[in-house]
Amino acid sequence: MASPRSILLLLAVVPLATAYFRLPSPWGWKCNRENGRCEKFDDDGVSGHITLNHCKLTCGQYGVIWPQPKLVTLGNEVNYFLPTNVSNKITCQGEVCSLLQEGIGLFKGNLNRYHPECTNGSASFKGPWEKDVKEHQILLDIRVTGGETSLGFDTDESYTLTVTTLEGTTTALITAVSFFGARHGLETLTQLVEYDELRDSLQIVNSASVNDAPAFKYRGILLDTSRNFFSIKSIERTLDAMAANKLNTFHWHITDSHSYPLYLDSLPKMAWWGAYTARQVYTPADVRAIVHYGRVRGIRVLPEFDAPAHVGNGWQWAEKAGLGKLAVCVNREPWQSYCVEPPCGQFNLANPKLYDVLDIMYQEWIDIFSPIDSFHYGGDEVNLNCWNTTDEVTQWMDAEGFGRDADAYYKQWSVFQEKSRQLVTKANGGKEVPGIIWTSHLTEAGHVDKYLDPAKYIIQIWTKGDDPLIGELLQKGYRVIFSNYDAWYLDCGFGAWVGEGNNWCSPYKGWQTVYDNSPTNISRTLTANNNYGNQILGGEAALWSEQADEESLDARLWPRGSALAERLWTNPTTNWEPAEFRLIHQRQRLVNRGIQADRIQPQWCHQNDGLCYL
Numbered sequence: 001m002a003s004p005r006s007i008l009l010l011l012a013v014v015p016l017a018t019a020y021f022r023l024p025s026p027w028g029w030k031c032n033r034e035n036g037r038c039e040k041f042d043d044d045g046v047s048g049h050i051t052l053n054h055c056k057l058t059c060g061q062y063g064v065i066w067p068q069p070k071l072v073t074l075g076n077e078v079n080y081f082l083p084t085n086v087s088n089k090i091t092c093q094g095e096v097c098s099l100l101q102e103g104i105g106l107f108k109g110n111l112n113r114y115h116p117e118c119t120n121g122s123a124s125f126k127g128p129w130e131k132d133v134k135e136h137q138i139l140l141d142i143r144v145t146g147g148e149t150s151l152g153f154d155t156d157e158s159y160t161l162t163v164t165t166l167e168g169t170t171t172a173l174i175t176a177v178s179f180f181g182a183r184h185g186l187e188t189l190t191q192l193v194e195y196d197e198l199r200d201s202l203q204i205v206n207s208a209s210v211n212d213a214p215a216f217k218y219r220g221i222l223l224d225t226s227r228n229f230f231s232i233k234s235i236e237r238t239l240d241a242m243a244a245n246k247l248n249t250f251h252w253h254i255t256d257s258h259s260y261p262l263y264l265d266s267l268p269k270m271a272w273w274g275a276y277t278a279r280q281v282y283t284p285a286d287v288r289a290i291v292h293y294g295r296v297r298g299i300r301v302l303p304e305f306d307a308p309a310h311v312g313n314g315w316q317w318a319e320k321a322g323l324g325k326l327a328v329c330v331n332r333e334p335w336q337s338y339c340v341e342p343p344c345g346q347f348n349l350a351n352p353k354l355y356d357v358l359d360i361m362y363q364e365w366i367d368i369f370s371p372i373d374s375f376h377y378g379g380d381e382v383n384l385n386c387w388n389t390t391d392e393v394t395q396w397m398d399a400e401g402f403g404r405d406a407d408a409y410y411k412q413w414s415v416f417q418e419k420s421r422q423l424v425t426k427a428n429g430g431k432e433v434p435g436i437i438w439t440s441h442l443t444e445a446g447h448v449d450k451y452l453d454p455a456k457y458i459i460q461i462w463t464k465g466d467d468p469l470i471g472e473l474l475q476k477g478y479r480v481i482f483s484n485y486d487a488w489y490l491d492c493g494f495g496a497w498v499g500e501g502n503n504w505c506s507p508y509k510g511w512q513t514v515y516d517n518s519p520t521n522i523s524r525t526l527t528a529n530n531n532y533g534n535q536i537l538g539g540e541a542a543l544w545s546e547q548a549d550e551e552s553l554d555a556r557l558w559p560r561g562s563a564l565a566e567r568l569w570t571n572p573t574t575n576w577e578p579a580e581f582r583l584i585h586q587r588q589r590l591v592n593r594g595i596q597a598d599r600i601q602p603q604w605c606h607q608n609d610g611l612c613y614l
Helices: 004-011 052-058 095-113 179-190 232-244 268-274 284-296 353-369 384-388 391-399 406-427 468-475 511-516 519-527 553-557 560-570 577-592 603-607
Strands: 027-032 037-042 071-074 078-081 086-091 137-144 159-166 169-176 193-196 201-205 208-212 218-224 249-253 300-304 375-378 435-438 457-461 479-482 536-543
Touching: 027 052, 037 052, 052 078, 052 193, 052 201, 086 095, 095 137, 095 179, 095 284, 137 179, 159 179, 169 179, 179 208, 179 232, 218 232, 218 560, 232 249, 232 284, 232 553, 232 577, 249 284, 249 536, 284 300, 284 353, 300 353, 300 375, 353 406, 375 406, 384 391, 384 406, 391 406, 406 435, 457 468, 468 479, 468 519, 479 519, 511 560, 519 536, 536 553, 536 560, 553 560, 560 577, 577 603
Parallel strands: 086 137, 137 169, 218 249, 218 536, 249 300, 375 435, 435 457, 457 479, 479 536
Antiparallel strands: 027 037, 071 208, 078 201, 159 169, 159 208, 193 201
16 A cells, blocks of 8 residues: 555645645665665655655764764764754853853854755744654753863864763763863764754754864964955855864965055054055954954964065055155066065065064054964065165165175075064063964075074975975974965966966866875875874965955855865875765755855765766
8 A cells, every 4th residue: 555655745746836845755865884875765655765864964984074073973863853942051161151152052053054944044943743843852061171262272172972862852962171172062063963854843863972183283274365355244154164164273364465454553554555445444343353253163363464575555654654665666567576476565674663663563463363372474475686676675785794695685584584573472462472484485495494493483384295395394393284285275276367378376176186185194205204293283275365255255165175174173094085975965064054165066966975976
């Protein structure tokens, strides 16, 4: 005899006038436990098939958790519930409690966004099964033992998550040393939940055990807001997506030679001269809000003031104010002779008043980005010809007897860097924090330790992943962050923006390339041993914005940023292939949260695991 479900399907032959219909799908899924794939079948109503989302949650070793956790056990069944039935109790101390309450609010908001008709973070869950699911309760029991409220390189981000169901209540117990670990636990818990279309409710895995911690301390995204301006809303959206992937560092390349969009109360003319328009500025209140927005999502906001190159527009005010030129070669032509891309500009190391202004600037930077655990000094792509063709600089070099060969200029550059470090330390109340520097002429093979103290500086590697310098940096004791452009520059693979053809770092870096770029494997290859793991802090994908603004932001970053996240959180020993099904689902999850992540495959592939292969 046909089931009531199949009879309902047979009768559904009259076209519906409504914009959508609520009927059981003719398809069902089963988990193939041998390969961890959800397989699609014609559902006869009696064969025990389940919905696609039920299958995704419970099939395979990791379900659809992203990034892949260290240890996890998942149950095969789900419980149905309404998000209004989520309650919580927390065990914590001081400010951690307020951060947790904000984090729980974000968790509940994300649950609502799983509903297809979610509007402004809320949705109405109604349907014929409402009475069957509305009584089921979800209890969050979160216990944090430590009092840390800002992220540092030594912060313990581990957590454990245990999900159990008993007598109509599913309890999620999260334990962590820090708020940041507990926040990651909440993120994982959201990934044990999905929408159930049949019941118009949510479903949660009925039992689970997760023991998790990141492989690397530093897991970052760089956004350049100087070449093109990005609104606060777009930055917040980026932080939301980072939180969904357990990335923990938003590297804000906020200024460059193109513009200085940061308004400073102490130096208002910087933005007056340096912003593209009066509306395209970040106020101190904006920055403080972004710092807090990130902290609640487990993210440090790392400020970068790139110098002594990559400065220009915004600094013109000084000469008009009687301070002389603080920057030289600003907008100088032909640009190819004085910088790597237009417009040019470098600090005037011959003008001692530069340090007076930097003293004021750093004081406000450190204040609005506080608390900081590191500071990025930039420090790349200095053009010696700019200095060596500027009369004021060359006369100073001659008068001081410094000479004018490359080493003489590098020496003065290193003096500038040391003075900058001292000013940042002073601005930070005398507390020194690690400085981060891009690979540059100062870090070249054979003499990096002549200019930069490995106890005070971290080197961010943007050269190719086979650069022998990487091995030398590790052997000389430097801590490093990987951003090698042959895998982790997300602006690559588009048309040239000066001239024609493709841009300089083409080809495009697909998510597979991003995923397979292993700092551990690179260091092992270049050092012939495995003794330097503690010096590899992690890595970062960079979105330089010559050819991107907030209209293209999401698609450039995601889901490739998700691939980066699993590499840095899990450091998997496999290549990208076993992760593909989960990444496709993670992309869908990001879209549900309002992130316009790029499509990877047709939706058919998401519904038919393993059939879109080469």
